[in-house]
Amino acid sequence: MIGVELRKMLRSHRTWITILLINALPTLVGVLLALTDLGPRPGSGPAFLSAVLSDGTLFPLAAVAIVLPLFLPTAVAVVAGEAIAGEAQAGTLRYVLVRPVGRTRLLVAKLVSVVVFVLLAVLVVAVSAYVLGSFLLGDQPVSASVSGTTLTSEQIAWRTALALGYAVLSMLGVAAIALFLSTVVESPLAAAMGALAVLIGSSLLLTLDAANSLSPFLPTRYWLSFIDLFRDPILWRNVLRGTGLQLLYVAVFLGAAWANFTTKDITD
């Protein structure tokens, strides 16, 4: 079933159009930077963006930092929100289930398909940013960590890979929430909007001092912690917390989705 879901996702034009749209913003930013040579001052603007004018190979990180707060989670919410509700709306859910595909298996296949989608999106963003960065942007290796010490290009390479992996992981929470909502409501749009509402609420609470006690549990809290991977030495604390938190969200919401979906009457 996982194979079938992947085939469906990869063959759909919508998947690729969504990924291209996600990729459009960092590409635009990169081209503008190259044309104007006006980078943001260090310490302002999206992470790493101030450094890319001198070292274009850092642009993949900057590009991922650009899409991570809004573009990527929106796409994930839409794709995951459609998982079950979309099949129900099209009427295909009942035929999938009588084929038979077990309900648990269907849920897992949908989650895997969403994760692969995120992986693809992050890879496309990173690779195209790397190409754009090396051709259009600066070519003096800065190799500077956020802490100011020097990193070898080898170190930068594997830390970048780690950061991309962390970005994919950060989307798991949204995916699980949207997937859960997708088993509850009958409209894919409602499921996607519900998941986005959670994220917007989470971002808003993070800015509020009164909500400090909640912040370690908010799904967006550790999203940008991948920057810590470029400190010297690596500051693991928030990265590990972020990983744990995302896994917790997956466990809770996938569990809830499973409990709801396996016991409900299919009435689409």
Place this chain on the structure above:
Amino acid sequence: MIRTETLTKRYGSIVAVDEIDLDVRAGDIYGFLGANGSGKTTTVRMLLGLAFPTSGHILVLGQPIPKSKRTVLPMIGALVEGPAAYGRLSGRANLALFDAMDATGVRRSRRSRIEESLDRVGLGGVDSRPVKSYSLGMRQRLGLAQAILRTPRLLILDEPTNGLDPQGIREIRDLLLDLNGQGTTVFLSSHLLAEVEQTCSRVGVLDRGRLVLQDDLATLTAPTGRTSVRTPDVAKACQALQSRVVVAGDDGLLIETDDPAATNAALVAAGVRVLELGPERHTLEEVVLAATQSGADSMARP
């Protein structure tokens, strides 16, 4: 093939299906009749493990549902409440996807299975246009192709001729009879009396969630033992036959007799012009109407 015991489904205080005991035997073409809203689709969904019964038991192919869904469902083909497919893909691509979903299928014979079932439903020549551009009739045929993809032992079909023209209905009927001849048991849920009367060997009638009738079609429409006579001379005939007349109408009468030939001779001798004389039979429509109340979707004031 299908057996239910006091199968009940409640939605809150509404009883959609009320203690029904279905009995579908191997080789049957079972017509599951009922007005819209009488609980047919809910029953079908429970048989397929899509909805869970409130109480009661279901055995399909001898195994309990929903517990043994995984072993039973691969042997069943189903069409529930209209066909559905992935609109952006072609009919063939849809069948290939659905076929791949069931891990028990042999991949090597997939292509030939798809072509064969498309041929059987009359879509063999269909091109690669996406399903969203199909007509309702073509979608219905594709849904049937999907149902018979695995040469199932049991077909559960809900309103399979919906959206087809008379020619298409005829083709589907022939297909069902053909499949039945090869040993497939068919459970056909429908509100079309004529369709059931022409196709089915056994009939169950659902009325407001209750199974009010379940019998062989031949038994239900068997001669009643009375003889019906059509004649313009009703008064004269009554005189001739006296107490043997059960009912006298405007253009005919019903007679209780052991010997229709003698009766006919007596009528003719009395100068009655007999237009027609034969055993009385109830049509399926009369049987069903007698067993049910008005449709569940009519909301007339009491």
